[in-house]
Amino acid sequence: MTDITVPTSSRAASAAGTTSSLYRAVWRWHFYAGLFALPFLIVLAVTGALYLFRDEIDGLIHADLKRVEAQATAQTAPSAMVAAALNAYPGTAAKYLPPASPDASAEVVVKTSAGSKLSVFVNPYDGRVLGDIPDKGTVIGIVRQIHSLAFFGPIANGLIEIAAGWAILLVATGIYLWWPRGQAGGVVTVRGTPKRRMWWRDVHAVTGLFAGFFILFLAVTGMPWSIVWGKYVNEWANGSNFGYPAGVRVAVPMSDEHLAHTGPTTWSLEQARMPESGLASAGGGPIGLDAAVAVFDRLGLAKGYAIALPGGPTGVYSGSVYPDDLSQQRVVHLDQYSGKPLIDMSFADYGPLGKGLEWGINVHMGQEYGLANQLVMLAVCAAIVLMSVSAGVMWWKRRPRGSFGVPPAPSDRRVLRGVVGILAVGGIVFPLVGASLLVMLALDTALTRRKA
Template sequence: MSRLVAGQAEDAARSLASPDLYRAVWRWHFYAGLFVLPFLITLSITGALYLFRDEIDALVHADLKTVEIRQDIALASPSTMVAAAITAHPGRAVKYTDPATPGSSAEITVNADSGERLAVYVDPYDGAVLGALADRGTVMWTVRYLHSLRYFGPVARGIIEIAGGWVILLVGTGIFLWWPRGQKGGVVSVRGRPRNRLFWRDVHAVTGSVVGCFIVFLAVTGMPWSQVWGGKVNEWANGANFGYPPRVRTDVPMSGSKLSDEGLTAWSMEQAQVPMSPGAAAATQPIGLDRAVAILDDLGLNRGYAVNIPGKPEGVYTGSVYPDDLSRQRVVHLDQYTGESLVDMSYADYGPGGRWLEWGINVHMGQQYGLLNQLLLLGVCAGNVLLAVSAGVMWWKRRPSGSMGVPPMPQDRRVFRGLLAILVVGGIIFPLVGASLLVMLALDRAMTRRRPALA
């Protein structure tokens, strides 16, 4: 009991050290948490699952994605596998994905005559069709779309972008509230017992101090996928020069279509245009998929690369791969008539900003450092859920009956000036976040004016 009283006295002393500033920060920490915590829980759960996407997909879709390894058997040619896929599901093959390992199936993307876009899985040893799913129809693609709220339209995706900005505010104000001010507990240790609010306060504070920097990292590295900020920055950063540095492309005409229109690509390559085949003017015969795959193999693309199959006379074969090892990322466009490499772009050719962003995205997805990367972020996701739960319990124990329990307004409103200056800077960088901050300021002001009137 004495420890509990001592802990409460320390909390009181800490808040009295600068009561108006403490109240202002606490108030905005409360608002940020009220908005962010529901998203933090869903993002953490779906993100934790997606960290192990390859392992989970291989388990759930084992009948389609894994095959028996057979020694001393010549693999079926890519064209044979494509023919088998089209026979089973009539339509036009638009992409061939090379088996990533000896125990993996090949994947043929087919625009079926029925109007569906299918991923057809083929055994590369005998060319037998194993089955098909809707394109991006695996369980992990479902989790990815839930993580980004893509299923719920552009408004929901905009809300996720706003939540990312508010997460940074939440962590910043949380660190201020946690910062030691002479107290002996609640910094790296947890006091009290679960029935006490002090216990949950300390769990929340100590957990936040451990995972806070990781939360900010995930919020910042998640912003490139955001609808407004991410889209505009990508367009500004990569929209010039067809998306390729001059040294990596020959002087060939560009089609106007973007690489991202043809399938999944790296963030830094989304604005890159697809070239046209100069060999079309000579009216020669196309080299065919088998020859294109052989050329890409000779160029050393990482196993598991995808090949976009041209559907027009001026089209190109595009080989692309985005493995866990960033240095192996690569995009190669081949003239479909001569096999000449028109563009050969790798991670080393990205600009400094692009390399940093791609590194952040790779770490965010748990890819860059293997199992260690996955386990570290799994721990962060678990910490995020604990933060949200402890915040809810702490609020429930603190709030007055019949009230939301919003922290009190500072008596000296001038303490908001420094905080507002930080919010303005953040709002300029992230416009949707800035707009939401203005809305929250207006609502807070309206509520504080209404309370005296009601009283």
């Protein structure tokens, strides 16, 4: 057998070719990820930045409905405020929100005969109806629906899951493209002026370096709200001791109603089943809203809690509060006849998975660490917009006239298959992302064959 020695120069050329092919493959898929995800990321960043300051914005815009003059006199009974709301807006009361502070109004959610829901605001000192807004129709309520694309229907909402997955791909491929390869600048500094493409490239890369971790965090912690992955993970979390609060597993009659159907709740409790009230004892009847509010106050629910009213003879009073302080999250269901707590769940009752998910969601929403949390997330949102704009400018300056400017395919197709194989792992974890990956791969194959 004859030994064949490959010259050093040939081995070096082969290694350089492989490196070049890998770079091109990663760059090509970074381009594809940006092509799909950047429009969504801009929408998510702008609406997310607004939502960080939801209390401040809604409090300012809807001050005439949400704010009243604090008085030293006693407040009107909750049942009287609900009656006043129903007198002004006939229908069925579905929810009551006691004033969260002395200068806050009370809110009654009314389901009208037409099937729509209205949030009716009442002055708690004199019982005067201040006005109404469609349920979830505040400025920030609409911003939140746009943020999740729920405003545009369930199909559009599914695109958020895909965009989040591609955002993860953008960060991973972006770090590879940023990785220093002997260049003197563009690693943590910006070269040139805005007239040059290099300046925009460096702005994009350096901003991505510092914001990449936070973008990954936002993408991952935003996934629980997704229409496919989030739904199934939620069901799994609520079916194991790692996520579902142990307090639910008590000997009380359970209905087929879920907590999410009564109003906003924590992600990990959306699939929690509602308990049922027992039948009224002889001569007894429902305790009424006033007594239920007194029980919730005595149990120590944090200010700002909401009460979902019983939906029928076996319904319950469900008090829930999700303040900035995770330790004060709580859900209490009362038997509507005896006033006895059927279930009392708090953050301490969550399993490790539930606690971790709720912490991530709280930080994602900018409410876990106060103003500092808001400002950091605001900076990340600004970074996402800057990176998206700089990517667009880079593409515009680089693309050949009359061409879409897709980065060249690698000369070694085996490298491309390896990169796609790695991406497929993420596609298995996130099914909608995997489906979009297959579509993009088919388009890429067609584009490559057309040029061949």
